[in-house]
Amino acid sequence: MDIRGKVVLVTGANRGLGKAFVTALLQAGAAKVYAGARDVASVNISGSTPIALDITDEASVQRAAEQCSDVSVLINNAGALNRGALLDADSVDNLQHHFDVNTLGTLRVTRAFAPVLAKHGGGALINIISVLSWLSSPGAGAYSASKSAQWGLTNGLRSELREQQTLVIGVHPAYIDTDMTAGIEAPKSTPQEVVALTLQGLSEGREEVVISDMGHAVKASLSTERPIYLTR
Template sequence: MKLDNAVVFITGANRGLGLAFAKAALARGARKVYAAARDPASVTLPGVIPVKLDVTDPDDVARVAAECADVTLLVNNAGIANTGGFLAPDGLASTRAHLETNFFGPLMLSQAFAGALAANGGGGIVNVLSVVSWINSPLLGVYSASKTAAWGLTNGLRHELREQKTQVLGLHVGFIDTDMTRGFEAPKTPPEVVVARTLDALEAGDEEVRADEFTEQVKQGLSAEPGIYLLAPGF
């Protein structure tokens, strides 16, 4: 789908990757950009419409879907990323928190906006995933599992929404240079680069984008023997 004249709804749009999505959508000619955040006062980008949204709150999700029924592109960007594995003392609580935001949030929003997208010609959904959708380590164990679940959600939505001509694009990427990855000593891709590659893929009609070299390497390694997901990724 094309960004020109699109109506875009972006979750977690007050900072980091979400803010970069909002800026790029405006630059590519979007007619309207809804910038959603828990605190709409934190959305300060000129030209967007701040929207109050907690992606884990069903009432919030239902309200924004009713108020923003002209949406043609949903960007499920909001997420949490805490370190720790499943056997940590807070492993169970952390797993539930990650799934609430990173899996059930995009699920509820996709369900809520599917009808509007169909009514508006099909449109598209971008789900922000991760290279750790495919690999796991104790440092990011719980976060990785939530993104693996979101990858499965993305694949399922793609098939369910194809008949109504809704394009579903999964974004896989490694570390992005935002405040969320502060403290990680690893190569990082600027958010503007990630967004440009994602929107280029969207406009080309693609269903998956791998936004950095490391992610490309990991994807190729999934079919290796032993599979790359059986090896420690080094973080």
């Protein structure tokens, strides 16, 4: 799919990867880019169209779908990462928060916008998942669980949306150099690298985009006798 002339909605667009997506889409010739954020005042991207969108609030999602009825590409980027052990006293609440944002948030937005995409010939749905959908790391067990569920959700949505000719792309970055990973000492992709590879995947019609050597190594290990998720 050629992004030129398309209308795109990016969730979580006020910072980090979402902001990089909005900037790159405008530079690539998108006709309009809606920058979704809970606080529209936090969106400061020249040329974008800020839109109030809280992906944990069904009413907010429905309002956005009504206001952005010209969207042909949806990028589910908004996400949450709160570190904590799975056996901490507040771990159930922490897990519920991660699922509400990362998994159910993706479903709420996709369910609301699927008819909009269908109206415009199917379009494309891009879900920003994570390499941590395939393994966990200390302190990120709740995040990993929600991202594993988001991966499964993406696969299910791909099947359900195929009939309306919506291209569904799952993107699996490893660490990205944003404020979400501040303090983590590990190789990181820049937001611009993730965006470029994602938009390349969109242009090529790919259904999965794996980012970075680490991501490819993790995925390749899944079919071995000692996958990385057992050895970390």
